[in-house]
């Protein structure tokens with residue numbers, strides 16, 4: 131809980147900042163630009179990389195110049211000694227990498243003797259590239275041209291050109307009449323209202339199953355006799371199970387497939403509705419329709435209360451479906467904890483995160499819509515940016531910048547700004563000493579057994595000193 135309040139990303143970023151201090155200059159600079167998303171002064175970058183490398187990276191659009199600063203729209207994520215470039219200059223069409231990518235990657239069957247592999251919806255190419263460890267030939271299929279090029283870049287970056295080929299196309303269309311021993315996929319599976327725009331990597335239709343359906347119902351034609359399919363996905367569901375079970379039961383019978391479904395997570399609808407609405411507003415501001423109402427509608431229409439995350443494994447067989455539910459109630463958060471109010475708070479913390487990450491435009495677009503959001507919930511929302519408890523000095527320092535930005539965007543008038551500046555000073559003092567102490571005490575009481583670690587490791591953080 132303490133970490134939740136402080137935001138993990140700040141902790142990891144601070145830890146990373148500390149741990150990279152002693153690295154060679156060039157490595158440190160690459161981590162700052164391509165992992166931590168920092169903006170660096172052009173002189174610093176030029177001195178460290180040299181003009182030629184900087185020019186090349188600028189020409190390739192891997193770095194962008196913004197006044198005297200240099201930053202990147204891309205990120206490089208290390209995973210199991212491989213490196214994956216993600217992101218891109220067109221956000222709606224960017225190369226995605228995230229927890230589901232890593233979940234599937236961790237479950238890839240490297241010991242399965244696969245000669246030919248198909249990776250549908252390959253994105254950064256992570257699955258295809260990792261599978262080069264064990265398979266002979268891998269084809270990755272990606273719909274977006276930009277993303278396919280990023281995957282090709284990653285293929286070269288990881289030295290697997292002799293095994294992995296990336297094709298641009300729509301699912302099976304570009305591999306017609308070919309058979310594979312293994313078909314893996316992490317398709318777009320976010321349930322998104324048809325009335326809203328959404329990023330390509332997530333858009334899975336109103337029930338989230340649009341692409342998954344196409345993958346499962348046609349897979350039989352593309353698998354060798356002993357071939358297997360492995361997909362990570364998401365579906366709406368009720369209290370008991372995900373709705374995808376219906377589709378899997380039908381497909382199993384019709385195609386004579388044995389299917390195992392491993393449910394590994396479940397989220398309450400409000401968590402999804404808030405997170406996804408926020409995604410929409412951050413990427414496509416000025417929506418005519420209210421994203422909250424639209425997302426709420428698709429859950430209501432389907433009579434769904436949850437979204438489920440799962441892995442689906444299938445092979446030829448007798449048409450049986452086995453459900454393995456790793457998710458159990460005791461391990462999950464108590465239902466009562468998830469109310470509209472806590473969800474609104476979680477939205478607020480996303481908003482605050484934007485400030486922390488200096489994404490002021492995104493934050494402002496959320497802020498502008500906050501009143502609209504609160505109407506959906508029937509809650510009155512406080513129009514100030516100092517809501518969060520236990521804020522560190524570092525965060526407040528950035529709030530100051532945020533206030534200036536808000537003022538520039540005419541979100542708050544000068545008097546309001548003045549009041550907020552005074553509040554800022556006041557909070558800073560309080561947070562540094564009293565509030566921080568109180569929060570820490572609360573945390574220590576709750577987690578007595580971690581008392582020593584908490585006070586020893588985390589208390590300096592509350593006081594805004596280094597970790």
Ligand SMILES: C[S@@+](CC[C@H](N)C(=O)[O-])C[C@H]1O[C@@H](n2cnc3c(N)ncnc32)[C@H](O)[C@@H]1O
Pocket residue numbers: 225226227228230231232234250251252253254255256257271272273274277299300301315316317318319330331332341
């Ligand atoms: C959730 S991302 C997964 C990327 C990657 N496989 C991973 O595990 O990180 C889904 C990817 O599918 C691509 N995509 C969407 N529709 C597609 C389609 N019809 N055919 C092929 N790729 C598609 C998107 O552009 C996106 O890169």
